[in-house]
Amino acid sequence: MDSTNWTSAEEFVLLGFGIGLHNRLLLLIFFTILYVLTLAENITIISLVLLDTHLGQLPMYILLSNFSWLEMCYVSTTVPRMLFDLAVPGGIISFNECFIQFYIFFSLGGTECFFLSAMALDRYLAICHPLHYSHIMSQNVCYILVAVCWILGFTWYLVPATLISRLSFCGSNVINHFLCDCGPILSLACPPLGKAAILSQICLNGLLLGNMTFVVLSYGTVIFTLMKATNKGSRRKAFSTVSFHLIVVSLFYGSVAGMYLIPGGESQLDVTKAVTLFYTAITPFLNPLIYCLRNNQVKEAVGRLLRRKGRLIWNKE
Numbered sequence: 001m002d003s004t005n006w007t008s009a010e011e012f013v014l015l016g017f018g019i020g021l022h023n024r025l026l027l028l029i030f031f032t033i034l035y036v037l038t039l040a041e042n043i044t045i046i047s048l049v050l051l052d053t054h055l056g057q058l059p060m061y062i063l064l065s066n067f068s069w070l071e072m073c074y075v076s077t078t079v080p081r082m083l084f085d086l087a088v089p090g091g092i093i094s095f096n097e098c099f100i101q102f103y104i105f106f107s108l109g110g111t112e113c114f115f116l117s118a119m120a121l122d123r124y125l126a127i128c129h130p131l132h133y134s135h136i137m138s139q140n141v142c143y144i145l146v147a148v149c150w151i152l153g154f155t156w157y158l159v160p161a162t163l164i165s166r167l168s169f170c171g172s173n174v175i176n177h178f179l180c181d182c183g184p185i186l187s188l189a190c191p192p193l194g195k196a197a198i199l200s201q202i203c204l205n206g207l208l209l210g211n212m213t214f215v216v217l218s219y220g221t222v223i224f225t226l227m228k229a230t231n232k233g234s235r236r237k238a239f240s241t242v243s244f245h246l247i248v249v250s251l252f253y254g255s256v257a258g259m260y261l262i263p264g265g266e267s268q269l270d271v272t273k274a275v276t277l278f279y280t281a282i283t284p285f286l287n288p289l290i291y292c293l294r295n296n297q298v299k300e301a302v303g304r305l306l307r308r309k310g311r312l313i314w315n316k317e
Contacts, residue, residue: 012098012188014091015176016082017273028086034285035079041288042068045298052301059142060122064291066146067115071284074108077101078179078280085178098180103161105179105280109256111153113211116249118145120218123245127238128225160203163196164189176269181276204260212253219246244290251286255279 017027049055049065056062081101085091093101122142125133164182167189175184182204186197222242229235255278292298 011092011094011173012180013174014081014085014093014178014180015174016085016089016091016178024086024089028083031079031086031281032083034281035075035083038075038281038285038288039072041285042072045288045292048298048301048305051305054304055297055301057139058297059137059139060119060126061297062139062142063115063119063122063146066149067112067119068288070108070111070115071287074105074112075281075284077105077108082178082281091178093180098175098185099161099165102164102180102182102185103157106157106161106182107154109153110156110207111149112252113207114149114152116252117211117214117218118149119245120215120249121145123242124218124222127222127242156207157200157203160196160200163194163199167193167196177276178273179276179280183272208253208257208261212257215249215253219249241295244295247290248283248287251283252279255283 017024019027045068046065049061078101081093122137125137129136164185167186169188170190172188175181175188177184182200186193186200189196219242222238226235226238226242229238255275259272259275259279
């Protein structure tokens, strides 16, 4: 596409990874399998919580099932388009499609931040205030917390996204990325950028730093409480649960903070693509495994469902 006289944003070109045919096919196969497995894992978690009456009543699993739905939406916002571009090079995406992906991608990322904080709050109340936990974190409160996470996630970045969508774009229409991200889009906008760039950074910093601080304080208090506990059995079980939560938090915030909080985090394009790929495609695959791989309650729920299914089959015969 000749971009020398291009002055209106009707479409962009996603440059992608800039690799040869062989490597592109390998990535296509790998991430197709990873995407299918990610959907299957998260569907399994949602199904377990919905079908098992015991898990469905526990706040942690209500949050976890919604988190799994969030992860499915999050990975589906970027990976199918990436797979299409790997299969059919060219990467032309319309202005509207690009900004819809950009807004939904950032909104779901913000929602994930709030969900991680909600899950940290749940563990804090369960471990630090066990006598009041069932009263404070009732099912109704949990559902309200879930709704707040979704609402805040989709409204937090609404104003910056609207301002960016109204910018004028001139010169090249090539986005050197595999998705429509904030930095590459702003780099194509005609100056002056006005309040869009500043407000975007303020919202991102507030979102990430605020939730990271809350999560660190919550789990720090939890760990301090567990270290003082006298019952070694319950302490070991609680530490096991919290450690899995901390792994998920570290994977997400470690990669996202490297992108959006560290100065110059978006300057190295290859590193940027690799980090973005990690938290958009790989962490949604790892999170269900981390949360449920050694979770005894999930294993017991699977056993109950299998026994129930076995009895149904036996009765039919």
